[in-house]
Amino acid sequence: MQLVILEEFSMTDISVIGLGSMGTALARAQMKAGRSVTVWNRTPEKATALGSEGATVAATVSEAISASPVTITCVKSHPQTIELLSNAANSLPNKTIIELSTGGAEDAEDLAQLVENAGASWMVGIINAYPHMIGDKDTVLSVVGTEEQWKIHGPIIRNLGGSSVHVGGQAGMLAALFAGLFTVRQGFMWGMIYGALAAKKAGIPMQTFSDLVPISMGMMKPYYDYFAATAPQATYDNPPASMSTYAAALEDVLASFEALGVRDELPRLFVEMAQLGMDQGLEDKALTAIIDVLAQKQ
Numbered sequence: 001m002q003l004v005i006l007e008e009f010s011m012t013d014i015s016v017i018g019l020g021s022m023g024t025a026l027a028r029a030q031m032k033a034g035r036s037v038t039v040w041n042r043t044p045e046k047a048t049a050l051g052s053e054g055a056t057v058a059a060t061v062s063e064a065i066s067a068s069p070v071t072i073t074c075v076k077s078h079p080q081t082i083e084l085l086s087n088a089a090n091s092l093p094n095k096t097i098i099e100l101s102t103g104g105a106e107d108a109e110d111l112a113q114l115v116e117n118a119g120a121s122w123m124v125g126i127i128n129a130y131p132h133m134i135g136d137k138d139t140v141l142s143v144v145g146t147e148e149q150w151k152i153h154g155p156i157i158r159n160l161g162g163s164s165v166h167v168g169g170q171a172g173m174l175a176a177l178f179a180g181l182f183t184v185r186q187g188f189m190w191g192m193i194y195g196a197l198a199a200k201k202a203g204i205p206m207q208t209f210s211d212l213v214p215i216s217m218g219m220m221k222p223y224y225d226y227f228a229a230t231a232p233q234a235t236y237d238n239p240p241a242s243m244s245t246y247a248a249a250l251e252d253v254l255a256s257f258e259a260l261g262v263r264d265e266l267p268r269l270f271v272e273m274a275q276l277g278m279d280q281g282l283e284d285k286a287l288t289a290i291i292d293v294l295a296q297k298q
């Protein structure tokens with residue numbers, strides 16, 4: 001009897017819970033890809049437009065989850081998804097939840113645990129795009145989950161972002177990925193801030209400094225190319241400039257900051273980090289060999 005009820009509920013290919021600007025775009029992309037879609041939103045009015053476009057509108061979260069083998073959740077953040085799923089645990093067995101709300105590492109792990117305990121499978125993703133970019137071939141969702149889940153549900157995720165990537169199997173990895181990539185951008189931002197500080201204190205016009213930044217940044221492409229060719233294999237040999245060359249240049253930079261009498265935390269950090277590599281006898285390696293030196297330290 002129960003099986004019959006389940007079959008009756010399994011009416012659509014995919015359900016989407018949360019119809020804010022992002023959830024609505026996710027649901028539309030799935031409909032555009034030819035999937036039948038069930039939707040649910042806390043404020044029911046937001047489901048009206050999708051309903052008129054052909055989506056089935058569920059009255060409850062349980063009903064939405066029961067309606068499809070796979071449910072995408074996209075609400076405020078993981079705690080809100082956890083709350084919604086906790087109250088609909090009876091509908092979870094044998095389902096897959098793809099959580100696309102943005103959130104932190106611990107909450108992602110809690111969510112994965114909750115879903116597993118309820119007899120369901122999970123994937124968690126970060127959407128690196130605005131809603132209007134959902135469905136584009138260049139759009140990237142970074143997702144975690146087992147290889148098997150990625151194999152099965154990759155097509156759904158690639159309908160949302162054609163260049164999506166599978167990062168690994170731990171729910172908490174995405175927060176670290178975000179932190180890592182944000183740190184790369186912030187490295188540039190804080191480099192400009194401290195660079196401008198030295199230039200300003202030395203009386204160099206800010207316009208001149210600003211105009212020269214893009215010329216200096218021309219070196220970024222070779223930096224990145226060498227990083228991409230070596231860091232994945234952790235081979236740091238035959239660099240275009242060795243660690244000892246950088247260490248000496250960084251000492252000079254720090255000396256300039258000291259002579260100017262300005263705050264020098266950033267160049268001082270660079271000197272200290274390069275010294276760690278030099279102390280390990282890595283002077284002929286690339287500066288990026290520091291990654292593994294730091295990874296071994298607490």
Ligand SMILES: NC(=O)c1ccc[n+]([C@@H]2O[C@H](COP(=O)([O-])OP(=O)(O)OC[C@H]3O[C@@H](n4cnc5c(N)ncnc54)[C@H](OP(=O)(O)O)[C@@H]3O)[C@@H](O)[C@H]2O)c1
Nearest residue numbers: 018019020021022023042043075076080101102127129130
């Ligand atoms: N918009 C973007 O550009 C963008 C880009 C990347 C990632 N994201 C991520 O996508 C997620 C949704 O963003 P959005 O832009 O769609 O936000 P939004 O337009 O503000 O919509 C928020 C959604 O979450 C629902 N919600 C909030 N708290 C809830 C609760 N306690 N219980 C049930 N539902 C709740 C809202 O329901 P109601 O309608 O009832 O309020 C609404 O459906 C966020 O995690 C965001 O970080 C968004």
